[in-house]
Amino acid sequence: MDEKNKELYFLEELKYMSERFESGSQEGVKEALRFCQDTFGYVSLAHQKQIAEFLNVDDKIVKTLIKFTKSIKESKTEFEVICCTGPRCAKNGSIEVIKSVKNTLGIDFDETSKDGKIRLSTQNCFKQCSKGPNIMINGKFYHNMDKNKAENLMKEIME
Numbered sequence: 681m682d683e684k685n686k687e688l689y690f691l692e693e694l695k696y697m698s699e700r701f702e703s704g705s706q707e708g709v710k711e712a713l714r715f716c717q718d719t720f721g722y723v724s725l726a727h728q729k730q731i732a733e734f735l736n737v738d739d740k741i742v743k744t745l746i747k748f749t750k751s752i753k754e755s756k757t758e759f760e761v762i763c764c765t766g767p768r769c770a771k772n773g774s775i776e777v778i779k780s781v782k783n784t785l786g787i788d789f790d791e792t793s794k795d796g797k798i799r800l801s802t803q804n805c806f807k808q809c810s811k812g813p814n815i816m817i818n819g820k821f822y823h824n825m826d827k828n829k830a831e832n833l834m835k836e837i838m839e
């Protein structure tokens with residue numbers, strides 16, 4: 681199914697759900713979120729708004745339900761890679777590590793890989809300086825990185 685048809689199919693289904701569920705129903709929102717995730721692979725901001733509108737709930741409720749449903753993603757990105765660019769990590773060799781991360785992924789900071797799977801960004805100090813250079817992937821720390829470790833780690837998530 682192409683994107684345009686998917687959108688139409690999704691809207692039809694939302695309409696149907698709005699008739700099946702009572703106004704403001706969280707069960708309805710959950711079902712709509714699951715349906716959206718299955719159809720598009722994630723629940724974009726635009727789809728969140730449509731769900732809130734059709735099921736007559738506040739946007740915040742949709743957000744909260746997404747937060748508590750692990751299988752629902754808000755973007756196609758599977759891996760959020762954050763490199764520390766703070767001065768103490770730099771002293772411990774983060775410049776080489778960052779170069780290795782960028783070269784292996786083939787993207788720069790604030791860019792997403794072509795397949796949409798990996799997003800690269802920076803943070804200026806994680807307050808974990810003694811264990812640096814540090815990289816964080818999906819909230820998990822990788823300490824004492826060097827260029828080879830960084831390269832291997834990136835290759836792992838690219839697979």
Ligand code: FES
Pocket residue numbers: 764765766767768769770804805806807808809810812813814
């Ligand atoms: S400078 Fe990297 S964690 Fe502080």
